[in-house]
Amino acid sequence: MLSLQPTLRLGRDVWDRAAMPADEFHHRADRLRAAMTRDGLDALLLYGSNLNGCGHPTYLANYIVKLPFAALVVLPRDGEPALMFQGATRGRSAAQATTWIEDVRPCWNMAETCLAVLAERGLTRARLGLAAMPRLVPHADWQTLVAGLAGATLVDAEDLVNRERAIKSDRELAQIRRASEIVHRALDSVARPFQDRERGAVGHARAADESSLAADVIHDARMHGAEDIRLMIARPRDAAWAFRPVEDRPLRDGETVTLLVAASWERYWSEATRTFVVSAHRIDPVWPADLDARFRALASALQPGLTIADWTRAALDTLTPVEANAIAPYGLGHGIGITPEEQPLLSTADPSAIARGMCLAVRVAFESDNGVVLHGDTIVA
Amino acid sequence: MTLNRKLNEATRLMREGGLAGLVIYSDGTCNILRASALRYFADVAPMGPNAAAVVSADGRVTLLVQPSWDADRVKQRTWIDDVRGADEFERGLTDAVRRLEISGTVGLGGGREMPHPVYAALSGAVSVVAADDIIETIAREKSPEEIALVRKAAAAADAGFEAFREAARVGVREYEIVADVEYAMRRAGADDNFILLSTGPHNTAMRAPTDRRVAPGDIVIGEITPVCEGQFVQLCRTVSVGAPARALVDCYDLLLRACERAVRAVRANVPASIIASTIDGVLTDAGYGEYCRPPYMRTRGHGFGIGSVAPGALIDADTDRPLLDQQVVVVHPNQYLPDTGYLACGETWMVTRDGAERLARTETKLYVNS
Numbered sequence: 001m002l003s004l005q006p007t008l009r010l011g012r013d014v015w016d017r018a019a020m021p022a023d024e025f026h027h028r029a030d031r032l033r034a035a036m037t038r039d040g041l042d043a044l045l046l047y048g049s050n051l052n053g054c055g056h057p058t059y060l061a062n063y064i065v066k067l068p069f070a071a072l073v074v075l076p077r078d079g080e081p082a083l084m085f086q087g088a089t090r091g092r093s094a095a096q097a098t099t100w101i102e103d104v105r106p107c108w109n110m111a112e113t114c115l116a117v118l119a120e121r122g123l124t125r126a127r128l129g130l131a132a133m134p135r136l137v138p139h140a141d142w143q144t145l146v147a148g149l150a151g152a153t154l155v156d157a158e159d160l161v162n163r164e165r166a167i168k169s170d171r172e173l174a175q176i177r178r179a180s181e182i183v184h185r186a187l188d189s190v191a192r193p194f195q196d197r198e199r200g201a202v203g204h205a206r207a208a209d210e211s212s213l214a215a216d217v218i219h220d221a222r223m224h225g226a227e228d229i230r231l232m233i234a235r236p237r238d239a240a241w242a243f244r245p246v247e248d249r250p251l252r253d254g255e256t257v258t259l260l261v262a263a264s265w266e267r268y269w270s271e272a273t274r275t276f277v278v279s280a281h282r283i284d285p286v287w288p289a290d291l292d293a294r295f296r297a298l299a300s301a302l303q304p305g306l307t308i309a310d311w312t313r314a315a316l317d318t319l320t321p322v323e324a325n326a327i328a329p330y331g332l333g334h335g336i337g338i339t340p341e342e343q344p345l346l347s348t349a350d351p352s353a354i355a356r357g358m359c360l361a362v363r364v365a366f367e368s369d370n371g372v373v374l375h376g377d378t379i380v381a
Numbered sequence: 382m383t384l385n386r387k388l389n390e391a392t393r394l395m396r397e398g399g400l401a402g403l404v405i406y407s408d409g410t411c412n413i414l415r416a417s418a419l420r421y422f423a424d425v426a427p428m429g430p431n432a433a434a435v436v437s438a439d440g441r442v443t444l445l446v447q448p449s450w451d452a453d454r455v456k457q458r459t460w461i462d463d464v465r466g467a468d469e470f471e472r473g474l475t476d477a478v479r480r481l482e483i484s485g486t487v488g489l490g491g492g493r494e495m496p497h498p499v500y501a502a503l504s505g506a507v508s509v510v511a512a513d514d515i516i517e518t519i520a521r522e523k524s525p526e527e528i529a530l531v532r533k534a535a536a537a538a539d540a541g542f543e544a545f546r547e548a549a550r551v552g553v554r555e556y557e558i559v560a561d562v563e564y565a566m567r568r569a570g571a572d573d574n575f576i577l578l579s580t581g582p583h584n585t586a587m588r589a590p591t592d593r594r595v596a597p598g599d600i601v602i603g604e605i606t607p608v609c610e611g612q613f614v615q616l617c618r619t620v621s622v623g624a625p626a627r628a629l630v631d632c633y634d635l636l637l638r639a640c641e642r643a644v645r646a647v648r649a650n651v652p653a654s655i656i657a658s659t660i661d662g663v664l665t666d667a668g669y670g671e672y673c674r675p676p677y678m679r680t681r682g683h684g685f686g687i688g689s690v691a692p693g694a695l696i697d698a699d700t701d702r703p704l705l706d707q708q709v710v711v712v713h714p715n716q717y718l719p720d721t722g723y724l725a726c727g728e729t730w731m732v733t734r735d736g737a738e739r740l741a742r743t744e745t746k747l748y749v750n751s
Contacts, residue, residue, distance in 0.1 A: 002428055002429070002430075002447075002448050002451075003428065004409075004426055004428055005409060005410050005411075005429070006573055006574075007411055007412060007413055007573045007574070007575045007606075007608055008413070008574070008575045008576070009589070010559055010563065010574060010575065010576045010577075010589065010590075011556060011559065011560075011589075011590070012555075012556035012559075012589075012590055012591065012592065013588075013589035013590065013591060014591055014592055049408075050408060050409070050410050050429075050430075051410075052409075052429075052430070053430070066589055067412055067413070067414060068410035068412050069412075088675075088679065089675070089676065090586055090675065090676050090679065093585075094586075094588045094589070134496065134497035134498060135496060135498060136496050137496060137497055138493060138494060138495060138496060138497070139492070139495055139496065139497045139499075139500035139501070140492075140493070142496075142497035143497075211567065211570070211572070212567075212568060214567065215564055215567035215568050216564075218563065218564070218567065219560055219561075219563070219564035219567075222556065222557075222559065222560030222563060222564075223557060223560045225556060240453055242450050242451070242453055242454060243450070244451070244454040245426070245454075245572075248570075329448075329449070329450035330450065
């Protein structure tokens with residue numbers, strides 16, 4: 001789900017070649033090239049920017065931006081790809097340690113560098129497929145690109161890339177499952193402050209305020225290798241509640257709080273949502289068996305063959321009006337993978353079929369004795 | 382009063398610049414190198430992917446935010462009364478311009494972040510010129526609240542360094558060090574963090590953490606930067622794991638001398654370049670002149686955020702902009718030296734009329750963990 005982006009992606013940054021070998025990326029390049037051939041494209045430009053929106057270049061290159069800057073991969077149909085990223089030249093060696101692409105170019109002027117790469121490869125008059133361009137490209141850069149590519153044919157090819165990204169390989173699913181373990185463990189840690197936290201719990205029965213609770217959860221995730229983390233809180237018993245970043249508000253006996261946590265492990269994200277009740281000395285999860293059964297039924301219905309629209313309509317039909325209103329602003333979910341929110345959106349307007357290997361962050365609101373309980377998890381179709 | 386000052390100053394500068402309106406845009410990021418003008422102006426961190434304040438010349442303001450469900454949070458945090466969700470952002474932006482009866486030339490702050498489709502929609506409704514200077518000018522004077530946040534960030538930095546020093550021990554992985562530093566700073570009130578580090582017997586730069594475990598004889602270097610509501614403070618620190626070699630002690634003393642001499646030169650109205658020239662002078666006199674350039678070093682210091690000297694960019698011998706009273710500046714002779722590898726040494730200061738005020742409390746020195 002959308003949330004505040006941090007100033008820096010500051011967690012563990014490792015490319016484990018056993019878990020995600022270069023072959024995986026070669027296969028992705030092959031599949032994209034096959035689609036380019038089908039669509040008559042000479043090259044694909046995969047653009048991304050910021051910590052939430054850099055999925056396209058990461059999908060092909062494995063490179064991630066640490067600061068909220070931009071990255072771009074040029075993938076010729078015939079020839080080797082090039083990776084460009086905004087940053088100082090001293091960042092080149094760190095980038096090369098996490099990508100299989102040999103032509104790595106740190107730069108500050110992305111448009112000029114892109115034009116130089118295309119010129120070197122004889123592609124300035126070619127038919128170019130664009131992903132996230134100009135959707136995410138700053139205006140000044142786009143002007144430079146358009147002027148420099150006056151002889152080229154520019155074609156929107158983002159759907160082509162989204163289709164490839166939406167179906168996860170077994171290796172990608174393994175990474176997402178690892179991310180899920182981190183997320184679940186971090187959320188479980190809310191209810192066990194004394195049992196296995198290495199540091200920081202002495203003298204605290206539980207976190208006294210939202211910021212401290214977030215610090216505890218984030219620390220647990222980082223200690224288990226989270227590369228990046230997002231955390232939002234909601235207080236669903238408040239009159240006008242909404243998910244939001246944590247504040248210094250105290251956690252008082254009897255209050256209900258919901259945490260939405262997303263974390264990434266070696267590029268791959270997972271998201272989960274849990275609701276808790278605060279007591280004097282503890283914070284305990286609220287998740288009675290009947291609600292668990294309802295959620296499992298919804299999740300298990302995410303089967304290949306059904307359309308996204310059909311599943312969404314069926315899911316909404318199971319919700320009471322109060323439940324449907326509670327979740328309406330956020331929707332029932334979306335794809336998740338290299339970015340915390342990606343295609344497809346779980347919407348009644350999406351006629352595309354659910355396919356094996358799709359990975360979806362699903363969230364619901366259920367009524368209970370504790371009021372509205374928000375719950376969610378990452379589900380593989 | 383502070384909030385009215387921002388709006389009053391903005392409208393005054395708009396009039397001076399002949400602007401009929403001002404759009405201050407954010408893509409939802411707050412970057413240490415490119416701080417968010419909107420985050421400063423509206424006193425709230427936008428979530429994004431798009432947000433903008435639209436200001437008319439007579440002082441009416443609309444704040445547009447995405448996603449729409451975030452509008453209530455933003456209303457509670459900002460001084461701007463008219464906050465609206467704008468899931469269809471381009472239409473929301475042009476509607477706001479029309480509703481505020483803005484016609485003619487509009488200044489654009491944060492335009493470097495603005496994606497082409499948003500710019501195209503805006504420039505289809507009004508004539509657009511860059512106006513980042515307006516927010517930069519307003520932000521040069523810090524409010525008491527902003528100075529309090531700087532001090533809060535400094536206290537968080539001290540807590541972060543204590544955690545860094547405690548964690549920099551044999552067997553601890555790099556990412557575990559970062560986890561502990563972040564945890565300590567969040568517990569001390571930081572809402573965000575910027576942390577780079579490196580471990581090893583001969584480091585070449587600071588970077589994101591890996592799985593590497595600290596080993597005996599390592600040098601652990603870190604750049605610790607907590608953020609409190611958009612205000613940054615940075616400490617650059619070096620810890621020797623085990624008794625330091627003579628060369629390490631000598632080289633670190635050299636960096637400390639360079640740092641101390643540069644800080645003595647800092648005061649309002651002197652060119653910022655004095656920081657770089659002083660540090661380079663000390664290192665050159667010691668025979669390391671050839672290392673006073675990339676890739677052996679990056680910069681001798683920088684400001685933080687909106688309104689600071691050379692925000693995000695380097696302070697070098699050509700930075701002729703003067704330091705100003707209340708600017709928050711890090712002075713850091715972070716440096717690769719052939720005898721030791723890259724070393725981190727630096728401290729954040731608030732510029733005053735007659736000098737510089739140290740913000741953090743932990744001592745700047747070579748630390749040794751047994």
